[in-house]
Amino acid sequence: MASQASHSELKLHQPENFQFNSVPDSHDWLYLYDHPFADPIGPDSVPVIDLTYSKLIEKIGKACEEWGVFLITSHGIQPELLNQLGSQIHRLFALPTEVKLKVAKTEARMPGYGGVPSARFFPKFTWSEGFSITSSPREHAQKLWPDDYSSFCEVIEEYKKITRQLGCRLMHIMLLSLGLTEEEINHTAIGDSNKILTSMHLNSYPACPNPDRALGLVPHTDPGLVTILYQDGVSGLQVLRHKDGNGPARWVTVPFIPGTLVVNMGDLMHVLSNGRFHNVLHRAVVNKTDQRLSAGQFFVPPVDVNVGPLNRLITGSQPVYKSVPWLEYWKLRETLYDESLQAIKVDGHGKEEGEESTCKPRNFGFEHHFDLDKRIGARSNRYK
Numbered sequence: 001m002a003s004q005a006s007h008s009e010l011k012l013h014q015p016e017n018f019q020f021n022s023v024p025d026s027h028d029w030l031y032l033y034d035h036p037f038a039d040p041i042g043p044d045s046v047p048v049i050d051l052t053y054s055k056l057i058e059k060i061g062k063a064c065e066e067w068g069v070f071l072i073t074s075h076g077i078q079p080e081l082l083n084q085l086g087s088q089i090h091r092l093f094a095l096p097t098e099v100k101l102k103v104a105k106t107e108a109r110m111p112g113y114g115g116v117p118s119a120r121f122f123p124k125f126t127w128s129e130g131f132s133i134t135s136s137p138r139e140h141a142q143k144l145w146p147d148d149y150s151s152f153c154e155v156i157e158e159y160k161k162i163t164r165q166l167g168c169r170l171m172h173i174m175l176l177s178l179g180l181t182e183e184e185i186n187h188t189a190i191g192d193s194n195k196i197l198t199s200m201h202l203n204s205y206p207a208c209p210n211p212d213r214a215l216g217l218v219p220h221t222d223p224g225l226v227t228i229l230y231q232d233g234v235s236g237l238q239v240l241r242h243k244d245g246n247g248p249a250r251w252v253t254v255p256f257i258p259g260t261l262v263v264n265m266g267d268l269m270h271v272l273s274n275g276r277f278h279n280v281l282h283r284a285v286v287n288k289t290d291q292r293l294s295a296g297q298f299f300v301p302p303v304d305v306n307v308g309p310l311n312r313l314i315t316g317s318q319p320v321y322k323s324v325p326w327l328e329y330w331k332l333r334e335t336l337y338d339e340s341l342q343a344i345k346v347d348g349h350g351k352e353e354g355e356e357s358t359c360k361p362r363n364f365g366f367e368h369h370f371d372l373d374k375r376i377g378a379r380s381n382r383y384k
């Protein structure tokens, strides 16, 4: 059970409690315009890949290398299931705060209602609520809806099962695109799809009185292999685009296209591919009129598996990263955040030109107003 202290802190920072006409200082970000916003039409439009395409392997490989994110259509998940997922997420976040607090997280990485672990590296609160699901949601659902918890569980379980197969299929295609044979794929850390682990995180970004000043989700890369993201009708996900050498880094909005799902590369896919696949930096912004809902499904290998550049990719060339157990990398992420990849680089592979820390400067221009160490302390205490 979460302590009273964490309950009151969580409650204080839930946007639904804000009856203000403007964003309070605790949620007021200065850093939103660190990079310009791209025109989403033309060369800066996120690739959309129909999974029934011919030359699918090449198309997926290209999108992984050039973008690190793409939208998929014809993925085989019934629109009805996606609609049900959207309705259940809506039903969850529409519950009164006191009810949601019955299942508040006791720690950032635990399942339940609350924020995301990466938020503690940032000086301000985000305009969002979250709900993490690591195994079955049943125990929490029973507390939220004692008389009707099964519909939530059934939809989540079904969606998890189907997207799990989809994610494993996509990762298989990604490895084929890197030139691996079926035999070689079987010997990789992710060759056995039965061993892949997944977890889910549901997000609600309430409409915000001043979206130019608030952020839905802090800029981050996903630490694992890949993520499949469902968005329920409103766009808000932005990816930082700078890989094509064409102009300065810019935030590109991933459009909402009905029936599509977003796929993005995490740090481990970047490592496995010896830096070829782009672990895309992304964040979520909010808007003035609509609540936005999303659901991320995160794919990771078993904790004890060693993750390093694939043998096939380092024969004849230098590995860019060391091979480390996934658990070790995960711990590095917990402390170093956006500098964790740098920590496992093979000596001699310094920062690439143009490569910058994802959230630099750490104080986000708040140095005159803000003591970030205190904020990180306050945020971690929330889970104590």
Ligand SMILES: C=C1C[C@]23C[C@@]1(O)CC[C@H]2[C@@]12CCC[C@@](C)(C(=O)O1)[C@H]2[C@@H]3C(=O)O
Pocket (backbone or CB within 6 Å): 108, 109, 110, 116, 117, 118, 119, 132, 133, 134, 199, 200, 201, 220, 221, 222, 223, 224, 296, 298
């Ligand atoms: C299920 C999980 C994956 C996640 C950590 C968590 O325990 C709960 C939230 C998830 C999320 C969402 C935002 C980005 C992210 C990196 C974070 O800080 O929290 C991911 C996490 C992850 O992939 O580790």
Ligand SMILES: O=C(O)CCC(=O)C(=O)O
Pocket (backbone or CB within 6 Å): 201, 203, 217, 222, 227, 229, 231, 236, 237, 238, 282, 283, 284, 293, 294, 295, 296
């Ligand atoms: O809600 C979104 O669009 C982004 C979610 C996300 O990046 C995450 O949960 O890791």
Ligand SMILES: [Fe+2]
Pocket (backbone or CB within 6 Å): 220, 221, 222, 227, 282, 296
């Ligand atoms: Fe993410």
